[in-house]
Amino acid sequence: MKISTKGRYGLTIMIELGKRYGEGPTSLKTIAQIHDLSEHYLEQLIAPLRNAGLVRSIRGAYGGYILADEPANITAGDVIRVLEGPISPVEGIEDEEPVKRSLWMRIRDAVKDVLDSTTLEDLANYQDDGETEGYMFYI
Secondary structure: OOOOHHHHHHHHHHHHHHHOOOOOOEOHHHHHHHHOOOHHHHHHHHHHHHHOOOEEEEOOOOOEEEEOOOHHHOEHHHHHHHHHOOOOOOOOHHHOOHHHHHHHHHHHHHHHHHHHHOEHHHHHOOOOOOOOOOOOOOO
């Protein structure tokens, strides 16, 4: 499964709203400026998030968007499913031979577990400790 810009930018919106939870509404213009993203594109992404009940819009001069629930109660999986659809590494898993079907299902379940156990609160409070090692490949 490849996460598109819809999922990535949608998660960016939600993390930013999670960081500002309890401070009042945040405009998409503010989020777009902070992350150097297109405000117009963010407007397209916020509609399905609002329709799914993950965010609420506040009208007026100081309006914007707020999370509909606490950041600890919204997962990355909630956001990705709204914007990307079902989480699956390949289409047609049920048509695969059993050994491959088992592999695809284990991959799917591992990705789901990570997305569903990672909350917006986790992502909003994330601090890079510098200990994450990247992989080095030699050919």
